[in-house]
Amino acid sequence: MTEPDWAGPVDRDRPSAARMYDYYLGGMHNFAADRELAERVLGTMPEGRLLARTNRSFLRRAVLACAAAGIDQFLDLGSGIPTAGNVHEIAHRANPSAHVVYVDNDPVAVAHSLALLDDDPRCAVVRADLRDPAAVLAHPDAHRVLDFDRPVAILLVSVLHFLTDADDAYGVVERYRQVAVPGSMLVVTHGSSDVELHAGVGAAQELYQGTTNPWGLRTRAEIERFFGDWPLLDPGLVTAGAWRPDQPADPRTASLPLLAGVARRP
Template sequence: MSEWLAAPPDGVDLDRANAARVYDYYLGGNHNFAADRELAEQAIALWPDLPLIMQANRAFLRRAVEFCATEGIRQFLDLGSGIPTVGNVHEVAQAVAPDSRVVYVDNESVAVASSRSMLRGNPRAATAWADLRDPEAVLGSPEVAALLDLSRPVALLMVAVLHFVLDDDHPASIVARYRDALAPGSYLVVSHATSEGRPDMVESHEELYRRRTSTPLTMRSRAQVTAFFAGFDLVDPGVVLLPQWRPDSSEDTGGPPERFSGLAGVGRKPAR
């Protein structure tokens, strides 16, 4: 565990799990606490494929960032970015194009503190402490103002985060507000937990997150996830299961795609 994490940032509730830290545990990270590990182990006991699903999600993130970078995107806004691990957006994008600029956004203090520590010395990447449900605050943050030119195309990443936005918070409307602020030629990258593949797991998993975390989970259908791309042109192959989005020829998907209960897609904002 890193030295600063031995004394967690002010305001961290050590007795309640948080999705960002649970995800870190699934990926083998060490920026998590006992409550996060306990929740993760309970979830894995219910759904043993969860670590594989998280790894597939991370692989999709890499492929999508590489795609956007090869399409000429040099600005990335990663909402709900979580705790840094191997293969972060700035590492992937800057490997393709060293002049790529990245702003991470999260409202979890461990994720923000860890990101800022990791990014010291990288003038082309920064972390904003903000809530993605407030697009105006995110887009008006000092970090976005310093690094991103919103008059030019941006890749907006909402990877494994919209399922933590409740229906009462109107996630489609939130996405639309970001879309309207982005320049034509921008991309939207989304992955989302879904009931497809393992509908038998949905109720117990949602109930566990609702009961034990500060970040309840809502799995959504393919039609609901596709609706987030209103106003974008979907890139082939559309909204598909995680391993099906432009897989690398050498990738071992770990079994049939239906085993991975996550949907993924990329859309481009056209010129109107």
């Protein structure tokens, strides 16, 4: 069989979080192994698709909130495979001159992001491991597109649960916060063990052990630590569906184990 040209040098037999997430969202950029494991995850955690959609719609509201606060630069760390409502599309609707840098270490996510952006000078895609802030921040494409002397929104949406304490997750986020000047914003969603969990979540976690991206949950207090001394905007750290919902929050989203918050550096 001919490889699709977006596949690049990819281990198609080892599922990845990026491609499984694409599958939950109804995307087409995933392989049989991703779909098979994603279906097993959905078997133990049927709310997986709702979780992905809830995360995605929080991302849209958070980007709009940053834009409304005057932010016109976005560093999207662990940006994923492009799907409906990408950060540059949302940001450009609010401000056509907004600049966006996408960072991911999944080759499929990077290849599709590059194809979608089609040399848009306001945007860049960096293939890098976000656990290496020095490499990300020194990357020439990041510097070409972002001006770190001006406020920037740092997006870490549904990605920090892939970083363990052995990865120095708090130190990594702190280094991104340190380069962000006052007025910058930090947007986070994170799988939480404080929201009442059912047994299926543990089983789903087990299934991810075989992927390129095992994950672990953190408590509310542990998630709050990522914001350091940056105050959280209203309504604080809440379940993603409850963060400034457009309509009354869907009650099903309130029980999803995903906390969301947006903070601003004073």
